[in-house]
Every structure is written in structure tokens, then in C-alpha cells.
Amino acid sequence: xxxxxLKRANNRTYVSEGVQAELEIDFGYGDTEIAVTTGVRIHDxxxxxxxxxxxxxxxxxxxxxxxAGAPGSTTNRVSTxxxxxxxxxxxxxxxxxxxxxxxRYEDIDMQRLDFSTDDPTxxxxxxxxxxxxxxxxxxxFGALYRLNENWRLLAGVHEGFNPPSPGSTAKxxxxxxxxxxxxxxxxxxxxxxxxxxxxxxxxVGTVTDSTGGGGDIGDQFDGGEVIVNGLELSADYSWQxxxxxLPVGFDYTWTRKAEFRNAFESGFDPWGEVTVGDELPYLPxxxxxxxxxxxxxxxxxxxxxxxxxKLRTQADQGGFDPRYSIDSHVVLxxxxxxxxxxxxxxxVKLDNVLDEIYVAARRPAGLRPGMxxxxxxxxxxx
Numbered sequence: 246x247x248x249x250x251l252k253r254a255n256n257r258t259y260v261s262e263g264v265q266a267e268l269e270i271d272f273g274y275g276d277t278e279i280a281v282t283t284g285v286r287i288h289d290x291x292x293x294x295x296x297x298x299x300x301x302x303x304x305x306x307x308x309x310x311x312x313a314g315a316p317g318s319t320t321n322r323v324s325t326x327x328x329x330x331x332x333x334x335x336x337x338x339x340x341x342x343x344x345x346x347x348x349r350y351e352d353i354d355m356q357r358l359d360f361s362t363d364d365p366t367x368x369x370x371x372x373x374x375x376x377x378x379x380x381x382x383x384x385x386f387g388a389l390y391r392l393n394e395n396w397r398l399l400a401g402v403h404e405g406f407n408p409p410s411p412g413s414t415a416k417x418x419x420x421x422x423x424x425x426x427x428x429x430x431x432x433x434x435x436x437x438x439x440x441x442x443x444x445x446x447x448x449v450g451t452v453t454d455s456t457g458g459g460g461d462i463g464d465q466f467d468g469g470e471v472i473v474n475g476l477e478l479s480a481d482y483s484w485q486x487x488x489x490x491l492p493v494g495f496d497y498t499w500t501r502k503a504e505f506r507n508a509f510e511s512g513f514d515p516w517g518e519v520t521v522g523d524e525l526p527y528l529p530x531x532x533x534x535x536x537x538x539x540x541x542x543x544x545x546x547x548x549x550x551x552x553x554x555k556l557r558t559q560a561d562q563g564g565f566d567p568r569y570s571i572d573s574h575v576v577l578x579x580x581x582x583x584x585x586x587x588x589x590x591x592x593v594k595l596d597n598v599l600d601e602i603y604v605a606a607r608r609p610a611g612l613r614p615g616m617x618x619x620x621x622x623x624x625x626x627x
Contacts, residue, residue, distance in 0.1 A: 251299070251301075258292075286332075319362065323357070348382060379409070580595070
């Protein structure tokens with residue numbers, strides 16, 4: 246058969262185990278209160294991939310197996326990471342200030358054992374062994390100032406870090422992340438405005454089943470320097486009409502800039518051939534969620550309208566190419582619940598109430614539709 250469907254048996258097992266110990270010390274000097282939390286964590290992670298693919302043909306709308314894949318014939322490997330970390334977090338309260346400095350140290354040893362896809366028992370041992378190690382000190386600092394009973398000012402500077410995967414040839418992902426903003430809360434009205442800036446020394450792209458990317462699952466690629474900044478706004482308010490509450494709210498993110506700061510050619514398909522100023526794929530400039538509801542002692546009903554703006558599916562700049570972009574769309578969701586008694590409640594949840602037809606992605610294999618209308622019925626006991 247010239248055209249066949251491949252079904253991947255994503256057989257994977259994960260193990261994560263370790264031990265963590267923490268010590269908290271509270272003390273003060275005059276009007277200054279200090280809480281210090283320090284700890285150590287030792288843990289081991291393992292991922293075992295033992296996957297195969299079966300081939301099918303379509304026969305009058307039904308899948309017919311044409312050939313069964315042998316176990317482990319697609320992916321046969323084991324990845325491990327041994328990690329030792331130390332951390333110290335501090336909260337300092339003095340006057341109208343709350344200061345939260347902290348630091349974390351990570352020491353990571355990684356290994357990937359690749360076995361032959363013709364050796365399901367792994368009796369012949371690994372055909373390739375790849376190792377890498379990294380250690381890093383990750384600092385962070387936050388501050389909050391109480392202007393009065395309702396208003397707060399806040400700011401933070403934190404280093405971001407993501408280690409490479411076992412056997413990866415990519416560098417670790419590192420960034421400096423800044424946020425500055427204000428917060429208001431009077432008990433019924435809450436408002437928050439945050440400016441954020443993420444300055445990447447190196448952004449890493451990872452090939453997955455959902456992203457595609459031009460390599461094996463788990464392969465990683467360096468994206469170099471990237472800047473992302475913008476504004477986040479959120480607010481909610483609740484009217485009280487007798488025993489009925491009418492809450493409304495919104496969350497809005499404006500990504501003012503999200504672009505590469507260097508030119509390169511990447512084997513990671515979502516990036517491709519990048520020039521300085523190209524925008525990141527799959528990151529829309531505007532995202533908005535508006536919610537409204539009604540609550541009584543027994544009933545809760547909430548409706549949410551979720552908007553995602555137009556976005557690119559491949560790094561580029563200037564006008565949107567219809568072949569490498571996704572149009573904006575709005576999806577309505579609804580959830581309603583009824584408290585039957587003190588411990589038991591029933592609920593109904595509708596995703597995509599209007600059954601909106603829209604494109605969610607163009608990867609890993611062409612246009613991917615968004616989720617159609619879906620209904621969920623359930624009960625909760627507490």
C-alpha cells in the first residue's frame with residue numbers, strides 16, 4: 246500500500262525517587278521579622294522508552310492492520326538523571342516591605358543509553374552511551390511594598406534555568422526574568438497589572454510528537470538570544486443581589502515583543518532559517534479570557550469566552566503568511582454545578598459550547614482542528 250497510517254505505541258515508563266529535608270528558622274530584630282527556609286534534595290529520574298509503530302490501511306472507513314511493529318523497533322532507550330540540590334529562601338518583613346531573596350544550587354549528571362531497535366531484550370547492551378553534566382547557581386529576588394490597605398507595589402528579578410536532556414548536544418536554557426507591577430484588593434474588587442520581560446541567553450527547542458521538528462523525539466536545538474516582554478492585566482468583581490452573587494472577571498496578556506536576537510539556521514522546523522527580529526512561533530500578541538457567572542448557596546454557573554489572537558507557526562516577521570499562521574478565534578466554555586448536600590455535588594461542563602470550528606495548530610502534520618463541542622457530566626464527593 247502506497248499510503249498507510251502509522252500508529253505509535255508510546256510505551257514509556259517513568260521513575261522519580263529521592264529524599265528532601267528542610268529546615269525553617271524564624272527570628273527577628275526589632276520591627277524586622279525574618280523567616281529562613283533551607284534544604285537539600287537528592288533525587289534520581291529515569292525515562293524508559295520502548296516503542297513501536299503499527300501500519301494500517303483504510304478499508305471502507307475502518308482501520309485494517311497491515312503489519313505489526315516489533316516491540317522496541319522504533320525507540321529503545323533509557324535516560325537517567327542524578328540530581329543534588331541545595332536551596333535557601335528568605336522572607337524579610339520590615340515596615341511596609343516584604344523582601345524575598347533566595348538562591349538554589351543544582352548539580353545534575355545525565356546519561357542516555359541507546360539500544361538497538363533489533364534487540365528488544367537489550368541483551369547486547371547499549372550501542373551508544375551519551376552523557377552530560379551541568380551545575381548552576383540560580384538566584385532570585387522579590388519585593389512587595391504596601392502603599393495602603395488596598396494597594397501594593399511589587400517587583401521581582403529571577404534567573405530561569407532548564408537543563409539539557411540526557412545526551413543532548415544543546416546548551417542549557419537560561420534567562421533573566423523581570424516583573425514589575427501593582428495590585429489592588431478591597432475584598433470585592435481585585436485588580437493586577439504586571440509588566441514582564443524575559444531575556445533569554447539561550448532558548449531551547451525540543452522535538453516532541455506534537456511539535457514535530459525534523460529530528461528524533463527528544464532532540465534539542467539551540468535558539469540563542471531571545472527577548473519576550475509585555476503586559477498582563479487581570480481583574481474580578483462580584484455583585485451581591487440578596488443571596489445571589491454575580492462574579493465577573495478578565496485576564497489579558499499583551500505580548501509586545503517576542504523575537505530572536507540572532508540569525509541562524511536551525512534543524513528545528515518551527516524555527517527554520519531565522520533572521521534577527523523574527524518573531525517566535527505559537528505566541529500570539531493578544532490573549533484574553535472573560536468570565537461571568539452566578540452563584541447561590543446551591544447553584545454555580547460560569548461562562549468563559551477565551552480569545553487567542555492571530556499567531557505564526559514558524560519564525561518570521563512582517564506580514565502573516567497564510568501558510569505559516571493561524572487566525573484568531575474565540576471559544577466559549579460553560580460549567581454549572583449544584584450542591585446536593587453538604588458533601589455531594591453534581592456538575593456539567595461544556596467545552597466549545599458553540600461548536601466553533603478553528604485551527605489549533607499546523608504541527609506535527611498539517612492543520613490540526615481545535616476541540617469540538619464536548620460535554621462532561623460528573624459528581625464530586627468531599
